[in-house]
Amino acid sequence: MAARWLVILALGVACRGLASAQEPLRPFTVQGDAIVESLTDAKGDPERGRAIVTNRQVGLCLLCHSGPFPAEKFQGTLAPDLRNAGARWSEGQLRLRMVDASRLNADTIMPPYYRIVGLHRVAPPFRDRPVLTAEQIEDVVAFLATMRD
């Protein structure tokens, strides 16, 4: 039951950590299966990235993914384990998979974390906002890149 509440809290009512509606999305370039350049022209902070990944109201990652986070009890199995993600993918590949994984697989279950077009019936508090800001995406990319066994 506790876990159910976590899902509700995480997916439903949380409004903190939302990207600003005013800020337009930064342009980016897809090369092959990657976005090679940082969305912010700066390196992300892996510490902040870790906090986003493990925060169910912000990153939402562990609802579907599992990973080496012993303190996080209720993890998901709908998506690949995040363990060793940095050894399996380059930063550019991780960046595109977060920004808009549907460019690689139209049927993907992975939500687009940095796309606001082509979405349907978005609830008002989330309209015209990406799931994460460009800075948050870079923080998560920087953190995932450190995940090597």
Next chain:
Amino acid sequence: MLRTTFLAAAVAIAAPALSAEIPHDQRQSSYELMSPDTRAMQDEDTSNPGMLWVLEGEALWKRETGEANRSCADCHGDATQSMKGVAARHPAFDEKRREPVDLEGRINICRTEQQKAPASARESRDILALSAFIARQSRGMPIESSDERLRPFIEKGRSLFTARQGQLNLTCAQCHDDNWGQKLAGIPVPQAHPTGYPLYRLEWQALGSLQRRLRNCMIGMRAEAYVYGAPEYIALETFVKWRARGMPMESPAVRP
């Protein structure tokens, strides 16, 4: 080298996700996913909190109301006989309206047309109690969805079930057809067969309808929920009931 810009992406439209329906021999009620304790709570009438609503519904069934000062029992008699199987075949096609109505909708049609009483609000205590009492009379009976006139509404429900929605851009089918049994935040994803509505959710600490449950999922997807009673909900209800055709009714079920 493939180069696309963000602007090019702006015109890209998400294709509907491919989902396969669950083979009939693999269908299961979410009862199968529950702990022995929660199963026992559902199985024993004395421990099933949904029975409180059933008892309240039984009292309402016999109570005269509205300008007509008529009770449900005045027309329908003994519910244990007359209401047998009724919940199992709702949403049912309504001749006059040329569309399906769900059990709550049917109760309100009786209230407004026969009892001359105001319609009860969706999710209000009275309508949940009456629908629980009526659905209890279908316990153990197979869900029925064979009326051909339901077909276009089943198809509308299917298209809603497989359409991406919300900021998280998910479909119902991606979880409930493609990933049932996998864990979402540590909890097994159910197959979404509505065998037990209205049901008592420990999370809600209350009895609730299938529409309330559908609404919960939409909020989770960060999608705009429909107004209770909306045709989209009725179509979704009609589709998931068809999807569960033949499975036994459990109302009032208990779920975590």
